[in-house]
Amino acid sequence: xxxxxxxxxxxxxxxxxxxxxxxxxxxxxxxxxxxxxxxxxxxxxxxxxxxxxxxxxxxxxxxxxxxxxxxxxxxxxxxxxxxxxxxxxxxxxxxxxxxxxxxxxxxxxxxxxxxxxxxxxxxxxxxx
Numbered sequence: 001x002x003x004x005x006x007x008x009x010x011x012x013x014x015x016x017x018x019x020x021x022x023x024x025x026x027x028x029x030x031x032x033x034x035x036x037x038x039x040x041x042x043x044x045x046x047x048x049x050x051x052x053x054x055x056x057x058x059x060x061x062x063x064x065x066x067x068x069x070x071x072x073x074x075x076x077x078x079x080x081x082x083x084x085x086x087x088x089x090x091x092x093x094x095x096x097x098x099x100x101x102x103x104x105x106x107x108x109x110x111x112x113x114x115x116x117x118x119x120x121x122x123x124x125x126x127x128x
């Protein structure tokens with residue numbers, strides 16, 4: 001069970017992560033708006049711009065997943081259900097939660113799932 005100060009620290013980490021993602025998305029949206037106002041360029045400029053857009057869409061999907069995980073963690077904190085493994089229902093160690101505050105599985109259960117399912121291809125329970 002997490003102590004109150006640990007829970008507050010993790011809650012603050014989650015809010016900071018959320019703010020960072022939203023700020024990055026806002027900056028990227030503004031950047032895309034600026035690139036659409038550019039003068040007509042050659043085919044290489046267009047190809048580069050299209051590749052950049054595709055990359056931004058991928059990041060946006062991953063960031064949306066991360067935001068969903070953060071929101072879920074914050075909701076669990078409010079309900080008093082935070083910090084327990086979804087599979088074995090044991091407490092997730094505080095060290096893991098500080099590094100990955102939206103973790104829903106303990107290390108053992110996460111490893112077991114990955115060995116069964118394989119390494120996930122999208123952003124799931126990673127920090128960064």
